[in-house]
Amino acid sequence: xxxxxxxxxxxxxxxxxxxxxxxxxxxxxxxxxxxxxxxxxxxxxxxxxxxxxxxxxxxxxxxxxxxxxxxxxxxxxxxxxxxxxxxxxxxxxxxxxxxxxxxxxxxxxxxxxxxxxxxxxxxxxxxxxxxxxxxxxxxxxxxxxxxxxxxxxxxxxxxxxxxxxxxxxxxxxxxxxxxxxxxxxxxxxxxxxxxxxxxxxxxxxxxxxxxxxxxxxxxxxxxxxxxxxxxxxxxxxxxxxxxxxxxxxxxxxxxxxxxxxxxxxxxxxxxxxxxxxxxxxxxxxxxxxxxxxxxxxxxxxxxxxxxxxxxxxxxxxxxxxxxxxxxxxxxxxxxxxxxxxxxxxxxxxxxxxxxxxxxxxxxxxxxxxxxxxxxxxxxxxxxxxxxxxxxxxxxxxxxxxxxxxxxxxxxxxxxxxxxxxxxxxxxxxxxxxxxxxxxxxxxxxxxxxxxxxxxxxxxxxxxxxxxxxxxxxxxxxxxxxxxxxxx
Amino acid sequence: xxxxxxxxxxxxxxxxxxxxxxxxxxxxxxxxxxxxxxxxxxxxxxxxxxxxxxxxxxxxxxxxxxxxxxxxxxxxxxxxxxxxxxxxxxxxxxxxxxxxxxxxxxxxxxxxxxxxxxxxxxxxxxxxxxxxxxxxxxxxxxxxxxxxxxxxxxxxxxxxxxxxxxxxxxxxxxxxxxxxxxxxxxxxxxxxxxxxxxxxxxxxxxxxxxxxxxxxxxxxxxxxxxxxxxxxxxxxxxxxxxxxxxxxxxxxxxxxxxxxxxxxxxxxxxxxxxxxxxxxxxxxxxxxxxxxxxxxxxxxxxxxxxxxxxxxxxxxxxxxxxxxxxxxxxxxxxxxxxxxxxxxxxxxxxxxxxxxxxxxxxxxxxxxxxxxxxxxxxxxxxxxxxxxxxxxxxxxxxxxxxxxxxxxxxxxxxxxxxxxxxxxxxxxxxxxxxxxxxxxxxxxxxxxxxxxxxxxxxxxxxxxxxxxxxxxxxxxxxxxxxxxxxxxxxxxxxxxx
Numbered sequence: 001x002x003x004x005x006x007x008x009x010x011x012x013x014x015x016x017x018x019x020x021x022x023x024x025x026x027x028x029x030x031x032x033x034x035x036x037x038x039x040x041x042x043x044x045x046x047x048x049x050x051x052x053x054x055x056x057x058x059x060x061x062x063x064x065x066x067x068x069x070x071x072x073x074x075x076x077x078x079x080x081x082x083x084x085x086x087x088x089x090x091x092x093x094x095x096x097x098x099x100x101x102x103x104x105x106x107x108x109x110x111x112x113x114x115x116x117x118x119x120x121x122x123x124x125x126x127x128x129x130x131x132x133x134x135x136x137x138x139x140x141x142x143x144x145x146x147x148x149x150x151x152x153x154x155x156x157x158x159x160x161x162x163x164x165x166x167x168x169x170x171x172x173x174x175x176x177x178x179x180x181x182x183x184x185x186x187x188x189x190x191x192x193x194x195x196x197x198x199x200x201x202x203x204x205x206x207x208x209x210x211x212x213x214x215x216x217x218x219x220x221x222x223x224x225x226x227x228x229x230x231x232x233x234x235x236x237x238x239x240x241x242x243x244x245x246x247x248x249x250x251x252x253x254x255x256x257x258x259x260x261x262x263x264x265x266x267x268x269x270x271x272x273x274x275x276x277x278x279x280x281x282x283x284x285x286x287x288x289x290x291x292x293x294x295x296x297x298x299x300x301x302x303x304x305x306x307x308x309x310x311x312x313x314x315x316x317x318x319x320x321x322x323x324x325x326x327x328x329x330x331x332x333x334x335x336x337x338x339x340x341x342x343x344x345x346x347x348x349x350x351x352x353x354x355x356x357x358x359x360x361x362x363x364x365x366x367x368x369x370x371x372x373x374x375x376x377x378x379x380x381x382x383x384x385x386x387x388x389x390x391x392x393x394x395x396x397x398x399x400x401x402x403x404x405x406x407x408x409x410x411x412x413x414x415x416x417x418x419x420x421x422x423x424x425x426x427x428x429x430x431x432x433x434x435x436x437x438x439x440x441x442x443x444x445x446x447x448x449x450x451x452x453x454x455x456x457x458x459x460x461x462x463x464x465x466x467x468x469x470x471x472x473x474x475x476x477x478x479x480x481x482x483x484x485x486x487x
Numbered sequence: 488x489x490x491x492x493x494x495x496x497x498x499x500x501x502x503x504x505x506x507x508x509x510x511x512x513x514x515x516x517x518x519x520x521x522x523x524x525x526x527x528x529x530x531x532x533x534x535x536x537x538x539x540x541x542x543x544x545x546x547x548x549x550x551x552x553x554x555x556x557x558x559x560x561x562x563x564x565x566x567x568x569x570x571x572x573x574x575x576x577x578x579x580x581x582x583x584x585x586x587x588x589x590x591x592x593x594x595x596x597x598x599x600x601x602x603x604x605x606x607x608x609x610x611x612x613x614x615x616x617x618x619x620x621x622x623x624x625x626x627x628x629x630x631x632x633x634x635x636x637x638x639x640x641x642x643x644x645x646x647x648x649x650x651x652x653x654x655x656x657x658x659x660x661x662x663x664x665x666x667x668x669x670x671x672x673x674x675x676x677x678x679x680x681x682x683x684x685x686x687x688x689x690x691x692x693x694x695x696x697x698x699x700x701x702x703x704x705x706x707x708x709x710x711x712x713x714x715x716x717x718x719x720x721x722x723x724x725x726x727x728x729x730x731x732x733x734x735x736x737x738x739x740x741x742x743x744x745x746x747x748x749x750x751x752x753x754x755x756x757x758x759x760x761x762x763x764x765x766x767x768x769x770x771x772x773x774x775x776x777x778x779x780x781x782x783x784x785x786x787x788x789x790x791x792x793x794x795x796x797x798x799x800x801x802x803x804x805x806x807x808x809x810x811x812x813x814x815x816x817x818x819x820x821x822x823x824x825x826x827x828x829x830x831x832x833x834x835x836x837x838x839x840x841x842x843x844x845x846x847x848x849x850x851x852x853x854x855x856x857x858x859x860x861x862x863x864x865x866x867x868x869x870x871x872x873x874x875x876x877x878x879x880x881x882x883x884x885x886x887x888x889x890x891x892x893x894x895x896x897x898x899x900x901x902x903x904x905x906x907x908x909x910x911x912x913x914x915x916x917x918x919x920x921x922x923x924x925x926x927x928x929x930x931x932x933x934x935x936x937x938x939x940x941x942x943x944x945x946x947x948x949x950x951x952x953x954x955x956x957x958x959x960x961x962x963x964x965x966x967x968x969x970x971x972x973x974x975x976x977x978x979x980x981x982x983x984x
């Protein structure tokens with residue numbers, strides 16, 4: 001059973017990617033729909049398996065940990081696999097309708113899309129540091145390709161910048177991995193953590209940890225390393241921006257979080273944890289401020305990602321040197337934040353794409369009258385905004401609530417100010433969009449009305465991010481599925 | 488058991504489903520939309536009626552469901568909840584009728600009625616919330632669903648007002664959230680209980696509890712328009728008249744006031760709050776707001792702005808009643824929650840009628856309107872007299888009870904505040920009434936006529952009904968089920984555990 005599921009997760013996306021290379025856009029689209037159904041089945045199947053039998057390690061092709069590829073399947077991995085299926089399918093369906101099939105460039109969309117998906121799956125279940133690196137590279141290269149897909153000079157410039165940042169990040173990370181290998185002779189994350197604890201070699205591992213975190217922070221666009229993100233996310237086609245913002249930046253964060261949770265407590269120091277948290281806080285403030293100032297709609301959404309990613313890095317101070325229940329609260333809060341941001345931000349980028357299509361301009365002030373003639377598209381944008389602002393009953397609120405409680409319980413009240421203030425700052429840029437779209441200048445409907453299906457996809461994702469807050473306990477119960485040491 | 492849980496949920500859903508259906512309807516389906524709206528409002532009145540009956544007979548409508556580890560979504564229907572729920576159910580019905588007439592032939596009605604229903608759903612949720620967390624969910628939902636109504640006209644001025652509304656209310660929400668988190672850290676997930684429960688906490692925590700109280704009241708005070716957090720309210724006057732009615736009488740300011748009542752009575756407990764010494768500053772703040780609002784109202788030349796500052800002043804009666812320690816003061820504050828709603832909605836309905844029928848916005852344009860629109864003007868006069876506190880109208884009952892309550896606990900200064908405020912009320916309402924009835928007719932250039940009646944019939948009936956209610960709740964205050972008896976019931980449950 002698990003053999004088939006693993007093969008489904010890792011090899012079918014790769015197979016679909018290579019097959020799509022031979023097809024044109026329309027054929028690739030038909031194949032993609034099949035693939036999405038398959039991914040859905042596989043990830044739900046894996047969920048069922050883990051629910052029944054607990055999490056497990058899995059050695060690919062029967063080779064054991066030191067030599068072979070070790071995979072680690074647990075509740076958290078399943079959570080992210082399911083999330084990926086949901087969001088990537090939404091973006092894929094949207095892209096299939098949104099992208100114009102006649103442009104010759106577009107036939108590369110599906111191969112890149114599937115490479116990206118394969119990379120994401122690899123990262124969620126990767127059990128060793130090198131394996132994670134491979135997944136990460138696959139994601140980065142596919143993502144850069146997707147950004148460049150438009151072919152205009154500006155897109156190529158943004159893609160090049162993105163490529164350089166991504167490569168630099170990977171190299172720094174890889175350097176850290178190399179140090180670890182030299183030190184411990186193994187790349188299995190669990191094994192490394194075990195040895196560090198056992199042999200009290202925290203000092204030795206600290207430089208490696210710093211290198212890996214810096215590389216991953218660059219790839220996650222943590223302030224002040226975020227410069228590459230807004231141009232790339234802003235210029236890409238809307239469904240691509242949605243994918244990048246919802247999933248791609250989360251992959252590198254996921255690795256950083258896993259490393260931290262395995263080894264951080266032993267290796268890192270209090271000031272490192274606080275420093276990372278401070279950078280996150282700075283990202284919240286700086287990103288929101290810039291988002292508020294952007295004249296173009298998609299840039300607003302892109303800078304909002306910089307701000308929202310900032311929250312994620314509060315994980316580091318909130319899990320360091322605190323008791324287990326507080327640490328768990330923080331982890332749950334961050335998981336909810338990742339999920340709700342993925343849903344909300346993909347909904348928002350898709351809705352923004354629909355709105356831009358409708359008004360024929362990407363400027364915020366061109367939205368006047370949209371609330372009258374295109375309420376549906378605006379509404380999905382708005383619901384996603386509720387989640388970003390962290391207002392109830394959204395997933396964003398549930399996440400914030402858990403993080404507030406963790407800050408309170410650990411006595412780190414300064415993060416409370418960041419969380420509450422950040423909510424107000426995001427309200428500033430979200431309501432700026434509403435304000436523009438509620439303005440009524442003339443009575444005529446001169447808008448283009450996009451395909452209903454495009455609007456529905458965005459709406460479904462937005463509703464999911466909103467409803468997440470009401471199902472917080474259920475989602476967290478998937479994450480908390482037990483882990484059985486099978487080995 | 489299960490059907491008991493279903494009733495509060497259905498009461499919530501009636502307006503929420505109405506909102507969803509209305510959003511989905513095409514703009515042109517006016518009749519269907521109106522039908523659904525009225526049907527949902529009627530259903531809600533019936534459901535709230537059933538629940539009220541149940542509460543008298545001590546039935547338990549509570550439900551609880553864990554949303555996140557450690558916090559639950561909790562509904563409960565106690566006597567206090569039914570007071571607010573009843574107010575919003577009845578006034579929703581009337582306001583819907585009024586709004587249908589008011590917005591005839593204007594654009595964006597689908598959007599309007601959709602958000603309008605969402606507003607009422609939020610209000611119902613606030614009323615039925617069983618703990619602070621659930622209260623907060625609906626409190627913020629109310630903010631979000633009111634914004635589109637405030638900016639409904641889509642003009643620069645409306646958008647500006649909307650911006651201010653959002654800045655004020657979201658900041659208030661943030662303060663409330665801070666207080667809530669802090670409290671959760673100290674005491675865990677607390678349900679609202681009729682005698683409060685924080686009294687059991689360790690005495691070392693008292694300074695923190697005082698700060699939490701300040702945060703919670705600051706957050707709630709924004710919506711309740713306590714000085715100096717009232718700035719959004721007069722500006723929100725650019726919204727259409729039914730929205731003003733909703734903002735001032737039913738939903739927004741009442742949500743704030745109701746929240747303060749919940750915090751003082753059901754979270755801290757009135758005795759414990761008095762012990763902590765937080766009630767007296769709150770009382771002074773309310774008293775100041777009462778006077779301040781009246782003075783500002785006096786200076787306005789625009790009718791709706793005068794009414795708005797009058798709201799700032801009148802809502803603080805509720806807060807004052809809450810802060811007056813003692814059962815009679817409690818009754819006075821609670822009864823005003825209903826009385827102010829009924830009177831203020833009448834005044835706003837009438838102001839809307841003048842604006843729609845005669846194009847009147849300024850007070851001096853009201854000259855002689857009594858002859859042209861006798862029914863509307865009678866309703867206006869009745870409600871204004873009620874506000875001043877003329878017996879036996881609603882406002883008199885409030886002031887009398889508040890005064891008695893204050894005397895009982897040796898807070899004589901409250902009597903002074905009540906007197907000054909009544910004088911100021913008279914000073915800004917009597918000239919208006921004088922203009923209506925005793926001045927020669929103003930030249931209204933934008934007059935409109937609808938058939939035989941003085942104005943559109945859908946616009947006429949709601950203020951007449953509420954004006955008659957203003958009289959009845961005062962006249963029959965001693966009967967069971969009157970607001971006064973209901974407030975006494977709540978006070979009895981609060982003081983006699």
